Amino acid sequence: MIRAAIFPNKYIQGRNAIREIANFIEPIGESAVLLxxxxxxxxxEPAIMDSAQTKGINIQSIEFGGECTWDEVNRIADVARSVxxxxxxxxxxxKTLDTAKAAAIKSDRRMIVLPTTASTDAPTSALSVIYTAQGEFQEYFFLPRNPDVVLVDTQIVANAPARFLSAGMGDALATWFEADTASRAGxxxxxxxxxxxxxxxxxRLCFDTLIEYGPSALKAAEQHAITPALERVVEANTLLSGLGFESGGLAAAHSIHNGLTELKQTHDYLHGEKVAFGTLTQLILEDRSQDEIMTxxxxMTAVSLPACFEGIGLKNVSRDDLRRAAExxxxxxxxxHNLPFEVSVDDVVxxxxxxxSLGRTIPGACGWQEREEELEKEPAPAM
Ligand SMILES: [Zn+2]
Incomplete structure (x- = not known):
């Protein structure tokens, strides 16, 4: 039996880490394209330029066109070659990170990744998702190597809306259950x-970190405050989940996410929100213990992840639509199909x-939408 694991070359995380970027890219070269x-x-851009200047690194900056298409990948690869x-x-x-990663492979350049939210586990991976110009999924581009440097500035992540951190926890929540299932199924x-x-x-460490620190990290993120709990959760969402999914394996949660994206009503909801609902569905499909499901x-309720249809845009969804997603x-x-048993469309529906139905028994289990409605109802704090 052959076992395998893959990793990015270097992972950096911390408050104002971006100001230190030159220290980490200087060994790679003296000229870079910034997408x-x-x-x-x-x-x-100014933060990277200032840091680069201290080491004499030349940066050519380009604004991302908005979609990770082959045209965009080739445009960036051409610039990298020309300079x-x-x-x-x-x-x-x-999408910006995926474009930069794919362009680095196409032009045979080194790959530096700076996520500005902790909303998915994609930054560390050797994978780019390519779309059409109309924004439809086209193909997975499996890269022959992982990024050389992944740098996460916790200040930038903390300044982003807290919902992104919550969604990142949804993506990371799936990691243990998918890896565990995939591994047991061989x-x-x-x-x-x-x-x-x-x-x-x-x-497993990813899951344990979320359970222990997730709720307090979200509270800190809502105030744009950086705490040790937030640092742990940013690491779990980005690094542990990234390593866990690539070197562990995927199962039902991400397939259910992919199925849900067939339904237009879910398009306003974030990747990790749909993955979280997919995780809960996977646990039910697998007949996991009541204890595990309730944990x-x-x-999910504590970190505003949706455990009901309404929380992913599917209020009053028809069985026909659910069948379309399940197909x-x-x-x-x-x-x-990494589940160790056969799964039918009806099983998934x-x-x-x-x-x-389980989620709706718990107050506050309909995710971010419900939470925002509650926040709106709360009187504004006295100044
Ligand atoms: Zn994911």
Whole structure:
């Protein structure tokens, strides 16, 4: 049996870490292309430029076009070649990072990744998701290597809306349950081998960190405050979950997420929110113990993750729509087939209905929407 695990080369995290970026990229080269999101450019670009200047690193900055298409990837790769940059730095949301990663591979440059939220576990991975210009999923581009440097500035993450951290916890919540299931079923992971105990242990540490520190980290994030609990959860959402999913394996939660994206009503909800609902559904499908399910449900409620249809835009959803989602979730090649038993479309539909019905028994289990409504009702604090 061949076991395999993959990792990014270097992971950096901390308050104002971006000001130190030159120290970490100097060994790679003296010229870089920076691909940056429009909405963060005004503060990311000067911080990187200032740091780069201290080490004499030349940075060519380009604004991200908005979609991770092959055209955009090739545009960035061409710039990197034309200015003879040794590395491509991606700074911003998931699509910007995926474009920078793919362009670094296409142009044979080194890969630096700066996520500005802790909302998914994609930054450390050797994977880019390619879309059409219309924003439809096109294909997974599996990269031959992971990023050279992943740098997370906790101040930037803490300044982002707290809902992103919550969604990141939803993506990270799936990691242990998917890795555990995939490994017990003898499924291969993203590294092309069977799960190592390293992958599995990191996935478990991810889950334990969320349960212990998730609620207080979210409270801190709501106030844009950096605490040790927030640092732990940012690490869990980004590094532990990233390593855990790639070297552990995926199962039903992400397939159910993929199925849910078939329904337009879910499009305003974040990746991690749908993955969290998919996790609860997976636990029900797997007939996990009541204790385990209630632990997860209590956690989801505490960090405003949706445990009901309403929380992912599916209030009054029809069974036909649920079938459409379940058909996509059980399509050939989906990781739901890493479950150690056969799963039918009806099994998935019924498990989703049961997850929603269980969630609705708990006050506050409908996620961020409900929480925002409550916050609006609260009187403004006296100044
Ligand atoms: Zn995910």
């Amino acid at each position: 940056v999101d429009r909405n963060v450019r005004s503060f990311i 003879d940059a040794q590395m491509i730095i991606g700074a911003g949301g998931g 499924a291969k992971n993203m590294a092309g081998g069977f799960t190592t105990s390293t992958g599995l242990t990191l996935a 997860v449900l209590a956690f 996509a979730a059980t399509a050939e090649g989906e990781t739901i 019924d498990a989703m209905i049961a997850a929603d």
